[in-house]
Amino acid sequence: MKNEILFKCNYSNNDAKNELYSKIVEERNYIGYYNLPEQNIDEILEFADDFDDSIENIVVLGIGGSSLGAKAIYEFLRPVKSLKRKLYFFESTDPLNIASTLKELDINKSHFLIISKSGSTVETISIFKYIYAPNPDANSYTFITDRDSNLDKFAKSIGSKRLYLPSNVGGRFSVLSPVGLIPLALCGVDIKSLLSGAKDVSDSFFKKQDIYEPIMNKAHYYAKHSRCYIINCTFAYTETLKYFSEWYVQLWGESLGKKQKNAVCNTGLTPIGLIGPKDQHSFLQLIMEGKTDKTVTFIKVANFEHELYIPPITLKHLESLDILNNVPFHKLINMQSDSVLEALKDTEDIPLDEIIIDRVDENSIGSLIYYYELLTSLVGQLLGVNTYDQPGVEAGKIILKDKLTKV
Amino acid sequence: MKNEILFKCNYSNNDAKNELYSKIVEERNYIGYYNLPEQNIDEILEFADDFDDSIENIVVLGIGGSSLGAKAIYEFLRPVKSLKRKLYFFESTDPLNIASTLKELDINKSHFLIISKSGSTVETISIFKYIYAPNPDANSYTFITDRDSNLDKFAKSIGSKRLYLPSNVGGRFSVLSPVGLIPLALCGVDIKSLLSGAKDVSDSFFKKQDIYEPIMNKAHYYAKHSRCYIINCTFAYTETLKYFSEWYVQLWGESLGKKQKNAVCNTGLTPIGLIGPKDQHSFLQLIMEGKTDKTVTFIKVANFEHELYIPPITLKHLESLDILNNVPFHKLINMQSDSVLEALKDTEDIPLDEIIIDRVDENSIGSLIYYYELLTSLVGQLLGVNTYDQPGVEAGKIILKDKLTKV
Numbered sequence: 001m002k003n004e005i006l007f008k009c010n011y012s013n014n015d016a017k018n019e020l021y022s023k024i025v026e027e028r029n030y031i032g033y034y035n036l037p038e039q040n041i042d043e044i045l046e047f048a049d050d051f052d053d054s055i056e057n058i059v060v061l062g063i064g065g066s067s068l069g070a071k072a073i074y075e076f077l078r079p080v081k082s083l084k085r086k087l088y089f090f091e092s093t094d095p096l097n098i099a100s101t102l103k104e105l106d107i108n109k110s111h112f113l114i115i116s117k118s119g120s121t122v123e124t125i126s127i128f129k130y131i132y133a134p135n136p137d138a139n140s141y142t143f144i145t146d147r148d149s150n151l152d153k154f155a156k157s158i159g160s161k162r163l164y165l166p167s168n169v170g171g172r173f174s175v176l177s178p179v180g181l182i183p184l185a186l187c188g189v190d191i192k193s194l195l196s197g198a199k200d201v202s203d204s205f206f207k208k209q210d211i212y213e214p215i216m217n218k219a220h221y222y223a224k225h226s227r228c229y230i231i232n233c234t235f236a237y238t239e240t241l242k243y244f245s246e247w248y249v250q251l252w253g254e255s256l257g258k259k260q261k262n263a264v265c266n267t268g269l270t271p272i273g274l275i276g277p278k279d280q281h282s283f284l285q286l287i288m289e290g291k292t293d294k295t296v297t298f299i300k301v302a303n304f305e306h307e308l309y310i311p312p313i314t315l316k317h318l319e320s321l322d323i324l325n326n327v328p329f330h331k332l333i334n335m336q337s338d339s340v341l342e343a344l345k346d347t348e349d350i351p352l353d354e355i356i357i358d359r360v361d362e363n364s365i366g367s368l369i370y371y372y373e374l375l376t377s378l379v380g381q382l383l384g385v386n387t388y389d390q391p392g393v394e395a396g397k398i399i400l401k402d403k404l405t406k407v
Numbered sequence: 408m409k410n411e412i413l414f415k416c417n418y419s420n421n422d423a424k425n426e427l428y429s430k431i432v433e434e435r436n437y438i439g440y441y442n443l444p445e446q447n448i449d450e451i452l453e454f455a456d457d458f459d460d461s462i463e464n465i466v467v468l469g470i471g472g473s474s475l476g477a478k479a480i481y482e483f484l485r486p487v488k489s490l491k492r493k494l495y496f497f498e499s500t501d502p503l504n505i506a507s508t509l510k511e512l513d514i515n516k517s518h519f520l521i522i523s524k525s526g527s528t529v530e531t532i533s534i535f536k537y538i539y540a541p542n543p544d545a546n547s548y549t550f551i552t553d554r555d556s557n558l559d560k561f562a563k564s565i566g567s568k569r570l571y572l573p574s575n576v577g578g579r580f581s582v583l584s585p586v587g588l589i590p591l592a593l594c595g596v597d598i599k600s601l602l603s604g605a606k607d608v609s610d611s612f613f614k615k616q617d618i619y620e621p622i623m624n625k626a627h628y629y630a631k632h633s634r635c636y637i638i639n640c641t642f643a644y645t646e647t648l649k650y651f652s653e654w655y656v657q658l659w660g661e662s663l664g665k666k667q668k669n670a671v672c673n674t675g676l677t678p679i680g681l682i683g684p685k686d687q688h689s690f691l692q693l694i695m696e697g698k699t700d701k702t703v704t705f706i707k708v709a710n711f712e713h714e715l716y717i718p719p720i721t722l723k724h725l726e727s728l729d730i731l732n733n734v735p736f737h738k739l740i741n742m743q744s745d746s747v748l749e750a751l752k753d754t755e756d757i758p759l760d761e762i763i764i765d766r767v768d769e770n771s772i773g774s775l776i777y778y779y780e781l782l783t784s785l786v787g788q789l790l791g792v793n794t795y796d797q798p799g800v801e802a803g804k805i806i807l808k809d810k811l812t813k814v
Contacts, residue, residue, distance in 0.1 A: 063684070063685060063688050064685070064687075064688025064689055065688065068689070078507075079503040079504065079506070079507040080503060091685055092646045092682075092684065092685055092740075093684055093736050093739050093740045093743065094644075094645050094646045094647070094711075094736070094740055095711050095714075095715040095735070095736040095737050095740070096487060096645070096646070096647055096711060096713055096767065097486065097645075097646040097647075098715060098736060099486070099713060099715060100485075100486040119725075120725065120727070120728060122728070122731065122739075122743075123684055125722070125725060125728050125731065126717045126728075126731050126734075126736070126739065129717050129718050129720055129722070129731065129732075130715065130717060130718060130736075132720070132722075133718035133720050134718075150724040150725050151724075151725065153723070153724040154722050154723050154724045154725050157723045157724065158723075171688075230637075230700065231677060237501075238501050238503070238504075239499045239501045239503070239504040240501070240503055240504075246689075249689060249690060250688070250689035250690070253689060253690045253692065253693035253697070254688075254689060254690070254691075254692040254693065256693070256697075257692050257693025257694070257695075257696055257697030258692070258696050258697070259696050266696050266697055266698055266699060267697065267698065268693050268696070268697025268698055269697075270638060270677075270679075270693065270697070270700075270701075272677075272679070275499075277470070277500055277530055278470060278471070278498055278499055280471075280800060280803060281470050281471025281472065281578075281657070281661075281800070282471055282475070282653075282656060282657035282660060282661060283656060283657070283660045283661070284661075284799065284800050284803070285660065285661040285664050285665075285797045285798075285799040285800050286660035286661065286663070286664025286675050286677065287664070287799075288664070288799030288800065288802070289664055289665050289666050289673055289675070289798070289799040290660070290663070290664030290665070290673055290674065290675025290676075290677070291637065291673055291674065291675055292673060293637065294677075304501075304502050304503060306502040306503055306506060307502075308502040308505060308506060308537065310533045310536050310537060311536050311537060311540035311541075313536055313539070313540050315532070315536070315539075315561050316560070316561050316564045316565075317557040317558075317560040317561045317564065318526075318527065318532060318557050318558065318561050320527070320557075321527060321529070321532050321533075323808065323811040323812055323814070324529065324532065324533045324536065324811065325536075327533075327811065327814060328502070329500050329501070329502040329505060329533070329537075330502050331814075332500050332529075332533065333499075333500045333501055333502070335807060335810050335811065336500065336529075336803075336807055338806075338810070339804070339806040339807035339810060340803040342803075342806050343802035343803040343806055344803075346802065360503065390692045391692075391696070392691065392692040392694075392695030392696040393687060393688070393691050393692050393695065395695070395750035395753065396687065396691070396743075396746045396747040396749075396750040396751075397746070399745075399746040399749050399750055400742060400743055401730065403742050403745070403746060404730040404731065404734065404742065405730055407730070407734060407738075
């Protein structure tokens with residue numbers, strides 16, 4: 001992948017840059033996600049290889065960091081790849097959603113992955129109870145959780161298979177751990193290639209190669225201007241990245257929306273995931289003529305490898321649109337991206353950059369994911385927040401527990 | 408539906424209120440969407456009644472305002488209603504998306520609705536050419552556009568059925584016009600009930616009944632504080648409103664993100680559509696501890712009418728979660744909404760309100776849609792923008808046309 005920054009960067013202070021780089025190198029010693037591209041995946045590959053061929057559906061019971069990553073990658077690849085099994089998600093307590101998802105499933109051909117880092121996620125455990133009570137065969141379930149969590153102990157007690165995510169890998173940074181790799185491997189996703197895409201970006205950054213300058217400059221600009229450019233939009237010109245947007249929103253919002261260390265100030269940057277050309281007919285007007293409080297990152301696919309041409313027919317009264325004739329759609333969509341980028345550039349007020357991924361494959365999405373994780377860590381350092389916790393969500397959980405106790 | 412405002416409103420100036428109300432009453436004379444609940448739908452009902460029973464799929468070729476509304480309503484109702492036909496959308500030039508949507512369709516059992524107000528939308532016409540070239544049977548297509556647009560003339564020339572949206576109804580306000588009603592009626596949605604839900608809110612507002620005070624106060628607060636509370640989140644506790652969120656984002660962003668009349672200032676409010684409880688595990692942290700620049704509207708369903716209970720089983724080591732036992736999911740999800748609302752209330756910094764819709768049915772979604780259209784018009788008036796145009800999206804279109812001409 002390539003990243004080109006189109007706004008003026010003035011992060012020329014090499015000492016500051018080196019200090020930031022050193023902090024990330026140091027973080028790498030105790031924050032686990034950095035090293036996931038190098039993990040040993042033999043156990044996962046073996047688990048997937050030996051898996052029961054009669055199972056057609058892999059069903060994830062998980063929410064937030066336990067589902068968004070695998071969903072992003074699965075939905076990205078689905079239009080181009082004949083996958084081995086279908087992947088389903090239960091990620092809501094909405095009874096209509098639970099009922100309609102269940103209706104689609106043949107339970108006897110399904111295997112359930114219960115994914116919860118803490119092991120006590122209310123949504124996940126309530127749905128698990130609902131499914132498990134009438135289907136108590138321990139072999140139908142695999143548990144992915146922190147070692148020694150109560151969920152781990154429960155799984156052990158019934159004799160189900162258990163897999164762990166490293167304890168120093170947070171939920172929203174866990175897509176390249178067993179949390180994402182297990183469901184994806186079971187569906188036939190090439191997880192080796194996924195990790196190798198991530199490793200490309202990791203190597204490039206830590207060896208100060210191609211990605212180093214643009215990502216450092218971008219992080220610095222975003223943090224420095226976090227009080228005026230408070231919204232960071234991604235504008236991906238492919239429907240395949242729709243769920244990647246949701247993953248990005250969690251990663252960015254939950255990591256950076258924090259009280260600052262040693263200060264009473266709340267800070268944060270608001271993520272918005274747009275999809276082109278659809279959102280040209282929706283959010284674009286607000287970017288063009290709304291407040292100039294947004295940055296925009298265009299994401300393009302270099303090679304769609306799918307040759308669909310607009311047929312050279314003339315429609316009476318619509319002759320002016322003959323300019324579309326013989327244009328391949330993959331070229332049209334990238335021209336649309338370029339046109340909007342140029343139009344926004346002309347405003348001179350909106351910080352823009354462009355990411356180009358090679359193709360719709362495992363390697364590319366692995367790179368894109370690692371790039372955004374790294375960018376989040378960099379901006380978190382510069383904003384002076386703890387990128388890896390989420391204390392703000394506890395209050396609601398405590399109130400809910402109280403309400404449930406009183407039922 | 409009910410709307411309760413939980414922040415302190417000080418819109419006590421009755422003259423100002425009456426002036427705003429008068430402006431809306433005046434707008435109603437020339438802005439068409441206000442009166443859609445009272446339109447005559449005989450032609451649409453007849454069209455749907457007489458429709459070929461062998462057609463199983465209704466396929467919308469449209470983007471932005473031509474697709475988001477019908478999609479929002481269709482996806483809202485789908486989990487509760489056995490619909491007569493399936494609804495598909497082509498709303499991207501992504502070749503992978505076009506190919507994979509086509510793969511799902513039996514063309515011989517499909518009818519295509521080509522929806523474009525202007526009649527020259529690049530995305531819609533290019534996909535139409537792609538489908539029409541090998542399938543040139545005029546009976547397979549119905550066109551919904553402005554009367555006398557070039558698309559209307561083309562449709563006439565090939566002898567296809569045409570339907571019109573009133574010329575004074577803008578794309579993003581067109582869901583209750585034939586743009587939304589035709590695809591929905593063909594799928595068996597009760598469009599009478601949909602309009603009657605909208606009419607409830609319209610009557611309530613224009614007769615200064617229940618909805619009048621909360622919606623006026625909310626609009627006033629949002630506009631007055633548009634420089635500090637720049638982001639307006641909806642937080643809907645049901646998966647069924649997922650695509651309603653996308654409709655809301657277009658409506659709000661494209662209507663309000665504007666240069667102000669008689670001023671050089673850009674203004675606007677940024678919409679974000681959240682879904683609970685999922686986004687408790689994503690965006691919530693940013694609301695709780697990020698910058699206090701967001702308002703939040705909780706949307707709850709009063710009656711899910713779907714009795715799913717969490718079974719009363721005890722999981723070893725997870726006994727603390729026995730508090731979930733026997734709780735119905737519809738109660739749990741609303742308790743989750745209440746808990747997060749209370750937690751946010753405790754911060755005292757975040758303007759909150761709550762909308763409760765009765766149930767997942769046509770009447771409720773009709774009300775919710777009209778409420779948001781009305782709120783948009785009110786805020787637009789108070790921000791001093793033209794709520795109904797979208798001049799900012801033209802620049803990119805011109806650049807694209809130029810690029811296409813040079814291909």
